[in-house]
Amino acid sequence: MKSEGFRRLLRQVGSLTRQQRSQLSDALRPAVGLDKVCEAIDRARPAPLCCPACGNSRHYRHGIVRGLQRYRCRACSHTFSALSGTPLARLRHRAKWLDYLKELLDSRSVRTAAKLIGVHRNTSFRWRHRFLDAIRHDQPERLAGIAEADEMFLLESQKDPAS
């Protein structure tokens, strides 16, 4: 969106009803969730990031896929992201991960978490095990960034837009 259009949109936000603000917030939530997840993944990536195919650390940026930076290896041309080779690599619906992680940490059941987040119970079951795998096998400092982003996300989503 062009900046003039965006400024106009921002001015209109002030005249929304409480219900409209709530609808707008719901509409933005998945995108905000995806941004937070991708920021956390990017912050938590190991340095140097090595190619999972050949181990070479020389690579260049190669586009963004579903919000996440991709890289191409200079040695073997393999493309990868900070998630390649981790238990989270091929999971979909990244925008819902932080919300799901919160339910997981709140000890919700597979079915309850699925209902709350709006994913199939089989997805909920798969995520639960991949997330636990990631937590178990990963270094704690790499998870700290995700937990921090989760906390920020919760704080932001709990703010009352009417106040």
Ligand SMILES: [Zn+2]
């Ligand atoms: Zn490579």
